[in-house]
Amino acid sequence: MKRIIQIFFFIPFISLSQFIFADDAPLNGAELTKKYCAECHGETGNSTIDRGGVIPNIAGFSAILIFDTLSQFKDGDRKALAVKNKAGQLSNMSEISKKLSEQEAEAISLFLSEQKFTPTKQVDRSNDEKLAAQGKLLHQDLCDDCHGEFGTSPVDDAPILAGQGRAYLIRQFDQISKQERYIPKRMKRKFRKLNNKDKLALIEFYTK
Numbered sequence: 001m002k003r004i005i006q007i008f009f010f011i012p013f014i015s016l017s018q019f020i021f022a023d024d025a026p027l028n029g030a031e032l033t034k035k036y037c038a039e040c041h042g043e044t045g046n047s048t049i050d051r052g053g054v055i056p057n058i059a060g061f062s063a064i065l066i067f068d069t070l071s072q073f074k075d076g077d078r079k080a081l082a083v084k085n086k087a088g089q090l091s092n093m094s095e096i097s098k099k100l101s102e103q104e105a106e107a108i109s110l111f112l113s114e115q116k117f118t119p120t121k122q123v124d125r126s127n128d129e130k131l132a133a134q135g136k137l138l139h140q141d142l143c144d145d146c147h148g149e150f151g152t153s154p155v156d157d158a159p160i161l162a163g164q165g166r167a168y169l170i171r172q173f174d175q176i177s178k179q180e181r182y183i184p185k186r187m188k189r190k191f192r193k194l195n196n197k198d199k200l201a202l203i204e205f206y207t208k
């Protein structure tokens with residue numbers, strides 16, 4: 001009788017522990033990033049491919065922002081620009097984020113947040129120093145609160161602006177101006193103060 005009890009206790013213990021282990025096995029963020037993101041954003045979130053400056057670098061962003069952004073694209077709250085993938089077909093962030101489970105999105109977000117941001121190689125900047133200097137003043141006055149250290153800091157779950165491609169920033173400024181994407185209320189109030197020349201000056205500063 002004692003032996004039977006032992007067997008009965010032993011079997012469920014093994015299968016239960018296997019189940020817990022399988023569930024807790026950490027997903028490999030680096031591998032998942034390589035599989036799903038690298039062809040556009042590079043293996044560490046720093047794009048090395050020249051697509052005309054439309055692909056943002058996302059290394060070193062906060063994990064919360066990356067995860068939240070993937071949800072925004074998935075739910076269609078943020079419009080996604082289509083670009084050609086490795087196979088030469090058009091693809092976009094909305095399509096890509098739908099392929100990920102919540103756990104995969106989490107693992108990728110954590111991995112990317114631990115990588116070092118490298119500014120993108122600018123493909124089409126206009127080198128207008130005077131305009132960039134005006135942008136710097138505007139940034140200090142209105143934006144540095146959250147996009148700190150002149151747009152290079154990811155704290156407060158805000159994206160890194162300095163060192164993104166010009167075409168990417170123009171597209172985001174345009175969407176924000178048309179209220180086509182989510183931004184915090186406090187940013188909205190500051191952004192509203194900008195005229196078109198101010199926006200160009202800020203973009204010039206971030207792509208300097």
Ligand code: HEC
Pocket residue numbers: 033036037038039040041054055056058065066069070079080081082083084085091092093096100108159160168171
């Ligand atoms: C086929 C190319 C492609 C692939 C693959 C891809 N992305 Fe993107 N990603 C883009 C483009 C293009 C944008 C800019 C979208 C826009 O301007 O509408 C973008 C934007 C983003 C942003 C917004 C950054 C910001 O500053 O707000 C994040 C975050 C992001 N991608 C994460 C990922 C992750 C994580 C993966 C892998 C799961 C991935 N992307 C795979 C092309 C791609």
Ligand code: HEC
Pocket residue numbers: 056068069139142143144145146147156157158159160161169172173182183184186187190191194202
């Ligand atoms: C209250 C804090 C705050 C202030 C102030 C602020 N921002 Fe933001 N900004 C954010 C956050 C948070 C996001 C990300 C929103 C999201 O997609 O979830 C963002 C997103 C952006 C984006 C989109 C970039 C990308 O890669 O997705 C741009 C461009 C931007 N801000 C520019 C500005 C400018 C220019 C100013 C000053 C006029 C400014 N922000 C002031 C918090 C702020």
